[in-house]
Amino acid sequence: MGESVAEATITNWLKNVGDRIEADEAVLEIATDKVDSEVPSEVSGVLTEILFQVDDVVQVGQTIAYIETEGGAATEAPKATEAAPAAAEAVTKTVEVAQETAATAQVDFSESDKFFSPLVKNIAKEEGVSLAELEAINGTGKDGRVTKNDILDYIKNRGSQPAAQPAQTAAPVAKAAPAAQPAQAAKAAPVSVNGQDEIVEMDRMRKLISGYMVQSVQTSAHVQSFIEVDVTNIVKWRDKVKGAFEKREGEKLTFTPIFMEAVAKALKDFPLMNISVDGEYIIKKKNINLGMAAALPNGNLIVPVIKNADQLNLVGMAKAVNDLGNRAKAGKLKPDDTQGGTYTVTNVGTFGSVFGTPIINQPQVGILALGAIRKVPAVIETPDGDFIGIRQKMFLSHSYDHRVVDGALGGSFVKRVAEYLEAFDPNRDI
Numbered sequence: 001m002g003e004s005v006a007e008a009t010i011t012n013w014l015k016n017v018g019d020r021i022e023a024d025e026a027v028l029e030i031a032t033d034k035v036d037s038e039v040p041s042e043v044s045g046v047l048t049e050i051l052f053q054v055d056d057v058v059q060v061g062q063t064i065a066y067i068e069t070e071g072g073a074a075t076e077a078p079k080a081t082e083a084a085p086a087a088a089e090a091v092t093k094t095v096e097v098a099q100e101t102a103a104t105a106q107v108d109f110s111e112s113d114k115f116f117s118p119l120v121k122n123i124a125k126e127e128g129v130s131l132a133e134l135e136a137i138n139g140t141g142k143d144g145r146v147t148k149n150d151i152l153d154y155i156k157n158r159g160s161q162p163a164a165q166p167a168q169t170a171a172p173v174a175k176a177a178p179a180a181q182p183a184q185a186a187k188a189a190p191v192s193v194n195g196q197d198e199i200v201e202m203d204r205m206r207k208l209i210s211g212y213m214v215q216s217v218q219t220s221a222h223v224q225s226f227i228e229v230d231v232t233n234i235v236k237w238r239d240k241v242k243g244a245f246e247k248r249e250g251e252k253l254t255f256t257p258i259f260m261e262a263v264a265k266a267l268k269d270f271p272l273m274n275i276s277v278d279g280e281y282i283i284k285k286k287n288i289n290l291g292m293a294a295a296l297p298n299g300n301l302i303v304p305v306i307k308n309a310d311q312l313n314l315v316g317m318a319k320a321v322n323d324l325g326n327r328a329k330a331g332k333l334k335p336d337d338t339q340g341g342t343y344t345v346t347n348v349g350t351f352g353s354v355f356g357t358p359i360i361n362q363p364q365v366g367i368l369a370l371g372a373i374r375k376v377p378a379v380i381e382t383p384d385g386d387f388i389g390i391r392q393k394m395f396l397s398h399s400y401d402h403r404v405v406d407g408a409l410g411g412s413f414v415k416r417v418a419e420y421l422e423a424f425d426p427n428r429d430i
Contacts (some may be wrong), residue, residue, distance in 0.1 A: 002294055007030045007336045010052055010202070019047050027038050028064075031204065032335040035302070052272050055200040098199050115218060118362075119278070122150050122417075128157050194262040205300045216362045222401035224357050225411045229418040231373060232392040233426040234258055241430055247316065255349060256292070256325075257317035259370055262420035264310040270413045274342050276363040277404055281415060291344035291361055292321065296327040302328050303361060314430055348371060348397075355395035365405050368414065371395035 008030040015027050026038040027047070045067040112135055116124075124134050127149070137154050139146035190199055202210065221371050238253060245253040267274045267288050276283045290309040295304055304324035306312070312320060327333050343364055348356040349372035356369040372395045378391040400416035 001284050005032050005060060005339060007057055009072045010054055010056050010058060010064070011036065012054060013050065014038075015047050016042075017047055017050060021045060021047055023195050028170045029281075030058075034189065035207075035333050035335050035338055036331065037333075037335055041067060043064070043067055043069050051103075052164055111189060113147075115144060117148075117219070118215065119148055120146050123148070123151050123155075125150075129155065158225075164256050180183070184259075185251055196346055202301075203298075205298075209301060212362065213359050216359050219362060220360050220365070222357075222360065222399055223402040223407065223410060225398045225400070225407070225414050227356055227396050227398075227411075228393055229421050230391050230393050231421055231424075233394040234421060235373065237424065237426045237428060243428060245318075249319070249321050251318055253318055254321065255370075255373070256345075257321045258424070259291070259323065259347075259417075260290055260306065260309060260317055260345060260418050261422070262341070263312055263314075263368060264290060264312075265417040265420055266413055267343055268310055269416055270374070270409065273366050273400070273405065275365055277365060277401065278341070280361065282404055285342040287340075287342065289340050289342045291325060291341035291364075293344060293346035293361075295350070297329060299329075302338065303344060304328055305336045305339065307340065323328065343367070345370065349394065355397040357397060360399055360401055365401040365403075366413070367399050368417065369397040369399070371397065388408060389414070 009032070009181075010028060011026070011031045012029040014029065016022055021027060021041045021044065023042065023044045023103045024040045027041050028039050030039055031036055047065060048068045049066040050064070051066075052058050052062075058064055061230065085326070100323050112131055114135060116134065118207050120134075122160055123129075123329040133154075134151070137150055138144070139149040139150050141150070189201065235277060238255065238258070244254045248395070256401065271284065274285045274288055276285065282418045287308055288310040290306045291303040292306060294304060296302055304327070306317070306320045306324065309317065311319075322339065324333070327337070343366060344358075344367040346356075346358050347370045348358070354370040358367045358369045360367050373392050375390055376393050377388050378393065379386050380391070396414050397416060398410055398415040402410075404414070
């Protein structure tokens with residue numbers, strides 16, 4: 001699962017109880033963040049029990065099913081028989097604990113009309129705070145929002161409150177059941193007025209993306225800076241070496257790794273762009289992990305991450321970009337491939353856009369959009385005077401979080417990226 005992944009949602013069981021399973025055969029499908037993955041069996045045997053159902057949220061390390069294996073040592077059989085009652089009791093307890101954990105994890109905070117940050121919702125899940133309890137907390141944040149300190153104070157004090165206090169808390173809990181009816185009604189599919197419109201429900205990934213985008217806009221004060229870059233030398237160099245590079249490395253050389261290299265260098269120059277925000281605290285990231293926004297065949301978006309991008313040479317960067325891009329298109333990304341990003345780059349020029357205003361990938365504080373490369377007439381300065389010539393140019397669009405990044409830093413950073421690109425050596429070896 002990767003060390004940064006804490007939980008997953010079961011999306012589909014590929015096997016039923018009683019089915020024969022071979023080692024390394026896929027048993028179920030899970031979803032973490034925006035990545036869908038298959039979980040293979042580590043052993044051969046028969047699936048005897050399933051502890052969690054589709055849409056259950058399971059913590060990493062929890063038992064989700066039992067497989068009865070074959071070919072065990074003969075000396076183990078009597079021990080298993082003698083321990084059968086104890087083992088059965090242990091299994092029963094395990095199932096009960098798993099069901100309780102699943103029940104807590106299934107709290108759907110999206111049914112609330114109030115906005116809760118992902119951090120607050122995660123704390124609520126871990127501490128078993130119900131939706132009704134969460135809604136009853138008086139928030140001290142902007143517009144009455146519940147902050148991290150608010151929920152931690154509530155958890156700290158709810159066990160030591162006087163007898164009258166729980167009764168006040170119980171009131172909204174009791175009202176939660178009747179409130180479920182309107183919530184379900186609100187989620188009912190809309191009806192076409194003229195009978196001709198097609199109504200399609202969002203898939204799981206699109207719902208996640210929708211939630212992330214709205215949450216990002218509500219969290220960060222978005223500001224944009226734009227700069228035009230002359231990439232004529234890069235275009236000529238790539239045209240010259242791409243054939244030999246593909247023949248030697250077995251990899252295509254696109255523009256993306258060249259841009260990623262420049263971004264990684266600029267982040268080393270401006271480390272305050274390589275940060276995240278947690279409440280009123282700034283977290284300076286030690287590693288430079290570049291997110292690379294990639295469009296999927298179904299139209300959805302995913303952001304795999306190039307870890308320690310500043311430590312890669314151009315060949316290594318090209319291989320990393322191609323590997324993540326190919327696996328994203330094939331649906332073969334692992335859960336940890338999308339975790340740990342510190343800054344994101346998105347290539348809007350792939351679809352012909354000259355520039356864009358991308359939304360920040362939380363909890364990062366900046367994202368760079370690469371516009372389309374175009375041939376344009378430009379003024380060229382020479383010792384003999386100025387003249388008009390044809391140059392290859394593009395726009396860089398930098399969105400950044402004005403809570404912690406001011407215009408001087410945001411503008412200086414994108415200017416430094418442009419300077420690295422314009423200073424590209426056309427005689428560079430690879």
